[in-house]
Amino acid sequence: MIKQYYEHFMMDDWSIIVNNYLNYIITNLEKNKKILKLNNNTINTLKNIKIANFKKTAETLEDSATRSGLYDIEIEINNVTLWANNIQILYPDEDGYFKHQNRKIYTPWVIFDGYEIEELVKEYEDDEEIQSITDKNLDLNTKLIIPGYYLAILSTIFGNLTEKKTKSSDKNEIRFYLINKLAGKIGVTTYRYYKISKNKFMYKKIPLFFIPDKLNYIEYYSNPRKVVYPSEKVSESMRLPHSSHRGIVDFLETPESEKIGLTLSLVDSDNLQYDINKFQFFNNSDKTNAEDILSFATYQIPFILHSDGARILMGSKNLKQALTLNKAEKPYIKTGKEKENIGVNALIAYGLFEGYNFEDGIVVSESFAKRMETIVRETEKFRVKVTPAKFAENELNQWTYKLKDNITVIYWKVKEGDQVKYGDTLFEVKGEYYNKIRKFNYTGKYTAKINKLPKTPERPFKCFNINDEPSTEIEISIEFEVTKPLEIGDKIMGRHGNKGTIAKILNDNEMPTTYVNGTERTLEMILSPLGIVSRMNLGQLYEVHSSIAQQFSDFQDYVNGVSPFENGYKKKDKILESLQKIGSDNYGRFLVKYKDKNWYLTVGFQYFLQRF
Structure with a gap:
């Protein structure tokens, strides 16, 4: 079912999506322009935009579950044409997960109600009109709900359109290629847009991609159905349940943290649908059964x-x-x-x-x-003194750090997939800092499988001991899969x-x-x-x-x-x-x-x- 919500963002023609989004931005800016003293030129500029082309030209297949579309863009604005070719837009798999560089990631759905103004509250903190705006509810009927990654794409386009334009076509082309850099970007990104007045900018925090914890099927299923309002600086009323939540998000699932009431989950209902024209969810059912009210968890x-x-x-x-x-x-x-x-x-x-x-x-x-009894992943880190070489040679099962006549060699005694118990040797070190071969052993209480070893030699770094004496060391991280009873x-x-x-x-x-x-x-x-x-x-x-x-x-x-x-x-x-x-x-x-x-x-x- 989650795949159906994303189908609209996998269309051959993205011009509909961009136009719908820009129309919302224009309406949002017009509604608040007197209070926020916005520049009318920005609104007029957005109204005069013509999207000449935003169509898919090809589709790439990384593997059986990973797809992305390549799009050509051409937008006319104030007699300047912005264009770019082969802009990549990632598509999710059947479970709502994206894949980038051979790892699964997900993007939450973001509740969007326009861009914010830096230092607005500080300047207008005594203004009753401003206070009335901050004391609002999380009314989903008046807000957009867009996957964070796709919202970041739209925000990048908005940023391009509101930047000062240049006659150089190369620079205009480069702006759109920023979209390609969004693929696989982990964490929350703050977008800063045009100046409104001195020291004031339009901005927005947008969550992009996150790595799942892979704990169990409930967490895996729930991640792509997460809905977030990306700001903690809100009035208490924003955190309260609202009548517009019914049938869209679960009233009962929200974290016990500063994000309470601002991070929610979609209901797990076949009646839940997505309207791309409004960027909103709606529920076809008027029933009060569990399927239409509760999340999967x-x-x-x-x-x-x-x-x-x-x-x-x-x-x-x-x-x-x-x-x-x-x-x-x-x-x-x-x-x-x-x-x-x-x-x-x-x-x-x-x-x-x-x-x-x-x-x-x-x-x-x-x-x-x-x-x-359960299986947990544990990482153990080892600090090793080595010869201060910039790089190490990687041959067979050993790393060699060499500088002139000084040399340190690390001999690997295990490989990924090996079973180890307490006292088993993981690697040995021989070199100028050790009088004899130094063994580094597994010290865990329970039998474990080696899940991950470093693929290449670690790069040395300088450090100082308690006596301020310098040395050159590396840090080796080994991930174990441990079978552990209660x-x-x-x-x-x-x-x-x-x-x-x-x-x-x-x-x-x-x-x-x-x-x-x-x-x-x-x-x-x-x-x-x-x-x-x-x-x-x-x-x-x-x-x-x-x-x-x-x-x-x-x-x-x-x-x-x-x-x-x-x-x-x-x-x-x-x-x-x-x-x-x-x-x-x-x-x-x-x-x-x-x-x-x-x-x-x-x-x-x-x-x-x-x-x-």
Whole structure:
């Protein structure tokens, strides 16, 4: 579906896109010209622009998933013709990702409401008219939403058209080739345009491309659907939900940072469409079902009606930060949009345990810790003293730094893909700074695979020690892929915005046991019940009760999935009846034994993930 939103930007003729954009800019400038004292000449110049040509002449194919169009541009403005040939515009793949220099990148959708003026607020800070403008809402009906990369292309064109023109055709041609430099550019770029008055310029911050973290399928799917307003200096009202957001972006997914309310996510709905003439999204449905209101990440959370909104916000964020487990399994209570497995179903109980699960502490069993085994990427850096040569020779498996009669040689003992354990030698160094061969070993706790080694010798640099004595060194970075079980101090989380830190890992025979359906079962995790009442994410209780009733009793209402908007309260009597059939008391609690003590506690399954 994401590909359909981009199809308009892959057209053979870009003149429609440029004209629509310039018309919006003209309207925006005319609306604010009295307040901002804009020069009428700029508006008149834009009105007299004629796009003679902006058509695709060829299409390149880097690989089976990467495409870009080559365009010829010819624009007439004030008797000056601006032109360029072979201007490259990248196209995304089916998942909404671009590829540049053999790496996948994505661009967020940017909410655009015109260009800003430097020092405007400082000069007019006592002006009531200006204050009324800054106290506005994030009304999507009055703003454009354009992919950051394509907005940067349009902004570059706008900058070219508002710059002082020259009669030299070469310089006019060079201006448009700045578009080619946008391909693959990482981060946020500030565009500075023409002067309005002394020390005042039109400008805009535009996010271009970003590298995905590649943590899990939820993060991967969500990145190209990110919507951002590229400014943190806004009034509080700009961060609040607005009626225009409904059916376009998720009310519940936004980061817990200075970008709260300004970074949003598109709803994951087949009814969501994009209008290239208005540069806006619209939703064909007037329904209030989950598909038309929630983003892909929020849709993964069951029973959200029973949890505080702030916890759902945290839950959707946490899911995108989850590491994929080696032994991941499907959740017993699923919502229907799980494409991959990233967590495990843990048999848990809510109860206090010798102070170890106070606050956010969590007690787990050894077998559960092994089930949470994951693969993480870790980078280790080594500083090596070398002969102060400008460059090194790279032959076979060694680097040679040579200056006159002085020489340092680095001998590689491993290659990419090799498995290493603690103490294994990665490389050896022999040279003027070492009396004998110096071994540099792997010091990680767990067995690892070498994921990435330097392709070419590192370039030396000068540094000074604590005594201000100079030396020449290089820094070697090696990336490892580490298979790692759950450890004390690691963070895990459920889907309901509930998270905690592993405080204790017990042998299975030291864990409390519970009796379900006449069978004694070892608990895998003990959570504090105080964490629920303080955070009001009661949705996890419906997951715990319904999951154990589904696995061991006759409750099957959720076996094929459950909507995030499911009202679990309506099924409470049916769930309780099923729980009582397998040994619960009248409140749905099960007998839990630990040493010589007995309790009746809430017991069931909850889907847990490991946090990055």
